[in-house]
Amino acid sequence: MARLRDLNSLKIIGTISTFFVLICVLLSISSYARAADEDNCLMCHKYRFLGRIDENGNRINYNVDPRIFNDTVHRTIACRECHNYIKKIPHDPVTEQVNCGTLCHVITPFSKERFSHQHIIEIYNSSVHAPKPDDSPKQKEAKPGCKFCHLNPIYSLPKHNIPYDVSLRRCLNCHQQKGVTQAYKHITHRIRRKTSRSSQEIVALCAKCHADKELMERFKVSQEALTAVETYKRSIHGESVTLGSQETADCISCHASNKLHDIYKKDDRRATIFSKNINKTCQQCHEQTNRWFVEIAVHPRSEGAGNPIVYFISISLRFALYGTVFGLVGLMLLETYGRKRKGIKFLLRHGTSWRGKATPEKSKQKIQKNNN
Amino acid sequence: MVAPPDIATAAVEEAAAREDYFTYIEGVGHIPRDIYKHVKSDPAGDLPRYSTHIVIQHILVSTTFLVLAATGLSLFFADVFWAPYVIKLFGGADTARYVHRVAAAIMIFAAVYHILTLVAGTTKKVMNNEFDYRRTQIPRLKDLHDLIHDIKYFLGLEPFRPKMEKFCYKQKLHYLAIIWGTIVLVSAGLALLYPDVVSKTIPEAIFKISPGAATGGAFPTFFQDLARLMHADEAVMALIVIALWHLANVHIVPGRFPFQWTFLTGRITREHQIEEHFWEYIRNLEEIPEEKEYMRNLLREKGFEVSEPMDTTLSRQTPEPGSAEESTPEKEEN
Numbered sequence: 215m216a217r218l219r220d221l222n223s224l225k226i227i228g229t230i231s232t233f234f235v236l237i238c239v240l241l242s243i244s245s246y247a248r249a250a251d252e253d254n255c256l257m258c259h260k261y262r263f264l265g266r267i268d269e270n271g272n273r274i275n276y277n278v279d280p281r282i283f284n285d286t287v288h289r290t291i292a293c294r295e296c297h298n299y300i301k302k303i304p305h306d307p308v309t310e311q312v313n314c315g316t317l318c319h320v321i322t323p324f325s326k327e328r329f330s331h332q333h334i335i336e337i338y339n340s341s342v343h344a345p346k347p348d349d350s351p352k353q354k355e356a357k358p359g360c361k362f363c364h365l366n367p368i369y370s371l372p373k374h375n376i377p378y379d380v381s382l383r384r385c386l387n388c389h390q391q392k393g394v395t396q397a398y399k400h401i402t403h404r405i406r407r408k409t410s411r412s413s414q415e416i417v418a419l420c421a422k423c424h425a426d427k428e429l430m431e432r433f434k435v436s437q438e439a440l441t442a443v444e445t446y447k448r449s450i451h452g453e454s455v456t457l458g459s460q461e462t463a464d465c466i467s468c469h470a471s472n473k474l475h476d477i478y479k480k481d482d483r484r485a486t487i488f489s490k491n492i493n494k495t496c497q498q499c500h501e502q503t504n505r506w507f508v509e510i511a512v513h514p515r516s517e518g519a520g521n522p523i524v525y526f527i528s529i530s531l532r533f534a535l536y537g538t539v540f541g542l543v544g545l546m547l548l549e550t551y552g553r554k555r556k557g558i559k560f561l562l563r564h565g566t567s568w569r570g571k572a573t574p575e576k577s578k579q580k581i582q583k584n585n586n
Numbered sequence: 587m588v589a590p591p592d593i594a595t596a597a598v599e600e601a602a603a604r605e606d607y608f609t610y611i612e613g614v615g616h617i618p619r620d621i622y623k624h625v626k627s628d629p630a631g632d633l634p635r636y637s638t639h640i641v642i643q644h645i646l647v648s649t650t651f652l653v654l655a656a657t658g659l660s661l662f663f664a665d666v667f668w669a670p671y672v673i674k675l676f677g678g679a680d681t682a683r684y685v686h687r688v689a690a691a692i693m694i695f696a697a698v699y700h701i702l703t704l705v706a707g708t709t710k711k712v713m714n715n716e717f718d719y720r721r722t723q724i725p726r727l728k729d730l731h732d733l734i735h736d737i738k739y740f741l742g743l744e745p746f747r748p749k750m751e752k753f754c755y756k757q758k759l760h761y762l763a764i765i766w767g768t769i770v771l772v773s774a775g776l777a778l779l780y781p782d783v784v785s786k787t788i789p790e791a792i793f794k795i796s797p798g799a800a801t802g803g804a805f806p807t808f809f810q811d812l813a814r815l816m817h818a819d820e821a822v823m824a825l826i827v828i829a830l831w832h833l834a835n836v837h838i839v840p841g842r843f844p845f846q847w848t849f850l851t852g853r854i855t856r857e858h859q860i861e862e863h864f865w866e867y868i869r870n871l872e873e874i875p876e877e878k879e880y881m882r883n884l885l886r887e888k889g890f891e892v893s894e895p896m897d898t899t900l901s902r903q904t905p906e907p908g909s910a911e912e913s914t915p916e917k918e919e920n
Contacts, residue, residue, distance in 0.1 A: 450778060450814075453664035459679035502782040506789050506806035510781060514811065524811045531819045535826065538763070542831040545737075545756070550839050552740025557623065560843040565626035566857060567841040 253303065255293040256280055291318055314360040324393040331360070334387060408472060413455045413464035417446070420465040438513060445513035461499075468495055468512070607746075609864075611871055614878050615885045615892035619746045622860035624888055629845075631853025633870050633877070635752075639703045641852045646696035648849075653689040655825050657682045662818050690775060697768055721752045721866065725762070729755040749864035760832065770820045777813035785810060 256278060258264060265275040283289060294300055295318040299310040320329040338344055338360070345354040385394045409416060423429055425443040438445070446452040446465070454462040469477050471486055478485035486495045492508045500507065515521065558567050608616040636644075657676055660669035661683075676682035711717040720726070733755045735748040753761070777784040785806040792805065836846050841858065848854050859867045871878050885892050 447665065450661070453661050454679050454683065456664040457661065457670060457673045457679035457682075459683070461680050461683075496782075500782045502786075504782065504786045507782045507785040509806050510785060510810045511807050514814065521808060521811055524808065524815055527812065528815050528819065531815070531823070535819070535823045538823065539826055539830060542756070542827065543834075546831060546835050546839065548737065548740045552742065553840055555742065558840040560840045562627060562629050562841065562855070562857075565628070566623070567627075568623035568857070 252292045253294050253300075255297075255303075258304075291320065295319060312361075322389060325390045329388070335360075409464075409466050409474065413460060413462070413467075414458065416464040416466050417443075417452070417455055442513055445515070449512055449514050451512065463499065463512075467498065606749075609749075609868060611868065611878075611881075614871060614881050616890055617868075617871075617881065617885070618890065619749070619864070621881075621884070621888075622857045624884060625856045625860065627855035627857040629855065630847045631851045632856040633854050633859050633867070633874070634852065635848055635854040635859075636852040637703070637707075638852065639699070641850060643696050643700045643703070644849050646699075647693060650689040650693040650696070651824075651828070654686060654693065655821065657686040657689070658821055659825065661686075662821075687779065690772075693768075694772060697772075721869070723753050723758055723761045725758050729758055747861065747864075750862055750866075752863050752866040754862055756835070760827075763827070767820055767824050770816050771824075774813040774817035774820070777810060778817055781810060784813075 259276060259278040260280060262277045262279075264277050265273060267273050288296075296312045296316060297308075298316060299308070315330055315332045315335045317328045317330045317332075321327065322329050343357050345357050349357075382395060382398050385398055389397075411419070421443045424439075427440055430440055447456060451463045455464055466474065469486055476484060476486070478488075480487045482488060483490070485491065489508075493503050493505075496503045496508055557569055559569050561567065607619050609619070610616050656672055660672040661679075663669050673679055673682050676685050708717060708722075728751075732748040732750050735744060736755070738744045739747045788809050789805045836842060836849075837844070841861075846855075846858075854863075856867075859870065871881060882892050
C-alpha cells in the first residue's frame with residue numbers, strides 16, 4: 215500500500231484541521247442529589263399505596279418515589295417550595311395547585327436573585343397556548359399548561375448535536391448573558407467528548423514526540439512503538455482522522471480512559487491496551503468485539519513484516535495491475551494503429567468512419583473473376 | 587490511401603481464395619467481410635445490443651463507481667494534497683464515509699439486479715429454445731483464436747479481422763475482471779465495515795470445518811490485512827483500467843470518437859457491429875427484416891451479387907423459405 219501511495223508524490227503541506235469546527239453541545243448538569251425533603255413529606259409519601267379513589271372512581275396515587283424524584287431537574291427544591299400552600303403537617307386536604315411561577319430559595323449564581331420561571335411564564339402568557347379571557351371553558355381545557363408539557367425531565371441528553379448558539383440561547387432562558395457563556399463553554403465540551411481537543415490536535419500532539427524517532431530511540435522502546443504514528447496514519451482510523459473525521463479513534467480513544475492521563479505500556483495491567491482491557495477499549499465504538507477482533511493490528515504492520523502471504527499477494531496484485539494496464543492499453547494502441555492503417559478515421563462523418571474505400575471497387579472484378 | 591491498393595487486392599484475393607471473404611445469407615446475398623466500410627451508420631446506433639435493464643445497470647454501476655472511487659481513494663490517499671478537497675465535496679470525512687457505504691449498497695443492488703436479469707433472460711431463452719451460448723459472455727477457445735488473428739490483422743499480416751460474436755475477447759476479459767473485482771471489493775469492503783463480525787465469522791467457520799486450525803491468533807489479523815490490501819489495490823486497479831483503457835476503448839479510439847452512445851441507447855452502430863461483431867450482425871440480419879432489405883440494397887448498389895429469389899421485388903412480405911432458416915451463416919457460395 216505504501217508504495218502505491220508513492221505514485222503520488224505530492225503531499226499535503228500544512229494542516230487540515232482548520233476545516234473543522236468543534237461543535238459543542240449538550241445540556242446536562244451532572245447528577246448530584248441533595249435531599250429535598252426538609253419537611254419530611256416523604257415520611258408518608260414514600261409509601262407506594264398512598265392514594266385514594268376520587269368521586270369519579272379514578273385511582274389517584276400520591277406516592278412520590280424518592281429515587282425518581284432525586285433524578286429530576288427539581289431534585290434540589292424542597293417539596294414545600296412548590297407545594298407552598300401546605301403550612302402544617304399533617305396537612306389538610308389539598309385544594310390548591312402548584313404555581314410554576316413561585317419564587318424558590320435557589321439563588322441564581324449570576325444574577326443573585328431568587329429563581330423562578332416567571333420569565334418563561336410571561337412568554338407563555340403571550341403565546342397561543344395561554345388561555346385568553348374570552349376563551350370558553352372548553353377551549354381553556356384544550357390548551358396546554360406548564361404541567362401538561364413538562365411531565366418528563368428535560369435535561370436528558372439530546373440525541374443529536376445542537377449547534378452552540380442554539381443551545382446557549384437556551385441557557386438564557388434562566389440566566390443572564392453575563393457569565394453564562396463562560397460557564398457554558400466550561401461545561402459542555404467536557405460532556406460531549408472525551409477530549410476537548412479535536413482528534414487531529416490529539417494526533418498532532420502525540421506525534422510531536424512519537425513520530426520523532428531520534429527522540430524515541432533514547433528509550434528502550436519496541437519497534438512497534440517507534441513506528442506507532444506512521445502505522446496509525448496508515449490505518450483506516452488514522453486516515454479518517456487525517457481527513458477530519460470526529461468519529462474514528464485517535465490516540466487518546468485507545469490509549470487512555472476518561473482519566474485521560476492513564477497511558478501505560480501495553481503489558482501494564484492498568485493500560486487500556488492491556489490484553490484484558492482492550493475489549494472494553496474497542497467497545498467504545500465497535501459494539502461486537504470478540505477475542506479475534508481485538509487481535510487485529512490497529513497499528514498495521516508494514517507489508518511483508520510477519521505476513522509473507524499477504525506480502526506475496528500484494529506483489530502478485532501489483533504484477534496483475536501492471537500486466538493488465540500495459541496489456542490492455544498496448545493492445546488498444548496496436549488496434550488503433552492497425553485500423554487506422556486500413557483507413558478508419560476518428561470521426562463518424564456522413565454515416566461512416568471509413569475513408570478511401572479502395573478495396574471493393576477494385577477487388578470486385580477480381581472476386582467475380584474468381585467466382586467464375 | 588493507407589495501404590497500397592495492390593497489396594489490398596492481393597489480400598482480398600487471398601481471402602477470397604480461402605473462401606471466407608463472402609458470407610452468404612439467404613434473401614440477402616453474398617456479404618463481403620469488409621462491407622462495414624460502405625454502410626451508413628447512425629451515431630446513436632442502428633442495431634440492438636443491450637436491453638433497457640442492462641442500460642439501467644450500467645448507469646447505476648458507472649455513477650456509483652465514480653462516487654466510490656472519489657470517496658474511497660481520497661480516504662486511502664488521505665495524506666495527498668487533493669484528498670481533503672475531494673472529501674470536502676462530499677461533506678467532510680464522516681459524511682463521506684456514509685456516502686461511500688450508500689454508493690456501495692446501490693452498486694451491490696445493481697449487481698444483484700444484473701444477476702436477476704441474466705437468470706430471467708437466460709431462462710426465457712432456454713424455454714423458447716433460443717439460447718445460444720455463442721451470443722453470451724461465456725469464454726470460449728474461439729476467443730483466444732480471435733485474439734491471435736486480431737493481432738495479426740493489426741500487424742498487417744492478415745487482410746481482415748476475425749469474425750467475432752456479440753462479445754469479443756476483450757469484452758469477455760473485462761467482464762470476467764468485473765466479476766472478480768466485484769466479489770473482491772464487496773467481501774473485503776464488508777470486512778472493513780464490519781471488522782468485528784467478519785473477524786469472528788471466518789475463524790469460527792474454519793473452526794467448524796477443521797477444529798484446531800483456527801486456534802492460532804494469526805487468523806483474524808491475516809484476513810483483515812488481506813482485506814485492507816485487496817480492497818485498496820483492487821479499487822486502484824479498477825480505476826486505472828476504467829480510466830486508461832475502458833473509457834479510451836469505448837469513446838476515443840477511431841470510429842467511436844467523440845462518444846459512443848451505446849451505453850445509453852442500448853444500440854450499436856452498423857459499422858461497429860459488422861467490423862467487431864460479424865456473427866452477431868449476421869444474426870441481426872436474420873432477425874430484422876429491415877436490416878435485410880438495407881443490406882440487399884447496399885449490395886446491389888455496390889455491385890455485389892444479391893440473393894436470387896428477392897431480386898426483383900422489395901416486398902417484405904415474401905416469406906422466407908423454411909430451408910433457408912436452417913442454413914448456417916457459414917455456408918459459403920462457390
